[in-house]
Amino acid sequence: MTSQRSIDDLRAEIDQINRELLTLMSKRGEVVALIGHAKTQEGRPNHYDPAREEQQLRELEALNPGPFPASTIKTIFKEIFKASLALEESNDKKQLLVSRKVKREDTVLDIDGVRIGGNEPPIIIAGPCSIESEEQMEQTAAFLQGKGVKILRGGAYKPRTSPYGFQGMGVDGLILGSSVAREHGQLFITEVMDTRDVEVVAEYADILQIGARNMHNFALLREVGRARRPVLLKRGLSATIEEWLYAAEYILSEGNNEVILCERGIRTYEKWTRNTLDLSAVALAKQETHLPVIVDVTHAAGRRDLLIPLAKAALAVGADGIHIEVHPSPATALSDNEQQLDFAGYEQFHAALSSMMRVATPA
Ligand SMILES: C=C(O[C@@H]1C=C(C(=O)O)C=C[C@H]1O)C(=O)O
Incomplete structure (x- = not known):
């Protein structure tokens, strides 16, 4: 008898990994939001930092143990960077002085x-x-x-x-x-x-x-x-x-x-x-x-x-x-x-x- 695990069992493990990834993604999102906030306070108009993104991609490529090829890892992380940037910018918009999120009542x-x-x-x-x-x-x-x-x-x-x-x-x-x-x-x-x-x-x-x-x-x-x-x-x-x-x-x-x-x-x-x-x-x-x-x-x-x-x-x-x-x-x-x-x-x-x-x- 082989000790091969059932699909259901493997899927249960995937579900658990997904939950861990989600926790990590949320944690990453929170840190990104803090960076975004710091950038706004420093008066940096541009949140996008391609050099920083590039540096992370290089490091991830060097560390990549497989089985995913470097190009796949790169694509996935670029997506994460993009979502992170969008998060930073939308948080920033919420702080606009013209916004109802900052001032609820009508200006008369x-x-x-x-x-x-x-x-x-x-x-x-x-x-x-x-x-x-x-x-x-x-x-x-x-x-x-x-x-x-x-x-x-x-x-x-x-x-x-x-x-x-x-x-x-x-x-x-x-x-x-x-x-x-x-x-x-x-x-x-x-x-x-x-x-x-x-x-x-x-x-x-x-x-x-x-x-x-x-x-x-x-x-x-x-x-x-x-x-x-x-x-x-x-x-x-x-x-x-x-x-x-x-x-x-x-x-x-x-x-x-x-x-x-x-x-x-x-x-x-x-x-x-x-x-x-x-x-x-x-x-x-x-x-x-x-x-x-x-x-x-x-x-x-x-x-x-x-x-x-x-x-x-x-x-x-x-x-x-x-x-x-x-x-x-x-x-x-x-x-x-x-x-x-x-x-x-x-x-x-x-x-x-x-x-x-x-x-x-x-x-
Ligand atoms: C979070 C930052 O802002 C943006 C998002 C990045 C990320 O998700 O890692 C990296 C660079 C920036 O484009 C940052 O500058 O570190």
């Missing part, structure tokens, strides 16, 4: 009594694309004040596709925008494009805007993170949601917690709209972060006939407000003539949205 901004986020009713940010003249700003602000709009927008520095397009009025525009807004009891929001202008823009604006084209301008993000003003951060033209949230993290990491995220449509293959409004990004940003999220309907589609349905959809998925461009005479505007609403257009928009704007879920 209170800017001179104008509240944004949480269970507050949605806000409207409206005004012309560019600040062009006192008359234009005055007419717009007075009209919007009558419609209950508390935040007036207007660009003084314009990120134009062509360097020969109207570039904005600069400091004169800032002075004009802020004084007109103040006269009408409104907050003034305007875009800052250059780190060198943050100080002067923060002097005049109540909210600093980072435009889509500057979402990846990390020096600018850090600079506005140091400014003592709330920041509206638009999502980049082709930015993933993760990149957008990391951009917000740059601002928070400098000590500025007052960030409003703004989805403005992304580049896709679609030609009937200028951009594609990504409503899942709005829902996800609300879910993953504690920050207020608003939707820029003007740039989302680049066409007036979609403003009302897109704004309704944005509010339905939980947006905390709408950003929309309004101009006394869009046809003669110095920028964005295709998309801005005239006053009659805004009247319609206001009427169509007003019932939804008042819907605030009680806390």
Whole structure:
């Protein structure tokens, strides 16, 4: 009689080995997490360390007693390294300041009594694309004040596709925008494009805007993170949601917690709209972060006939407000003539949205 062990018996041994491997894997995972934590504390942005991985592979190859060939051992351990790295990085993400895992409750901004986020009713940010003249700003602000709009927008520095397009009025525009807004009891929001202008823009604006084209301008993000003003951060033209949230993290990491995220449509293959409004990004940003999220309907589609349905959809998925461009005479505007609403257009928009704007879920 042979003393060959039965398959069942061998399998029982395998089951036991599996349990030991699992215990060891978990133990390894815990140590990896500690390394990841130490790297974050040391401010090492990159968790991946190919030299360290290579060194371990060499040692394992030298120690390998078989029966598995070196290549197999290598493949298995590379998989372990990959999983370990993913673990380190996901732990790291949990610690992001923008994350709900770090701050559970909604951030509600209170800017001179104008509240944004949480269970507050949605806000409207409206005004012309560019600040062009006192008359234009005055007419717009007075009209919007009558419609209950508390935040007036207007660009003084314009990120134009062509360097020969109207570039904005600069400091004169800032002075004009802020004084007109103040006269009408409104907050003034305007875009800052250059780190060198943050100080002067923060002097005049109540909210600093980072435009889509500057979402990846990390020096600018850090600079506005140091400014003592709330920041509206638009999502980049082709930015993933993760990149957008990391951009917000740059601002928070400098000590500025007052960030409003703004989805403005992304580049896709679609030609009937200028951009594609990504409503899942709005829902996800609300879910993953504690920050207020608003939707820029003007740039989302680049066409007036979609403003009302897109704004309704944005509010339905939980947006905390709408950003929309309004101009006394869009046809003669110095920028964005295709998309801005005239006053009659805004009247319609206001009427169509007003019932939804008042819907605030009680806390
Ligand atoms: C755990 C670390 O981080 C990563 C994961 C490694 C691993 O699982 O052994 C090795 C190097 C890094 O890519 C580390 O640096 O030691």
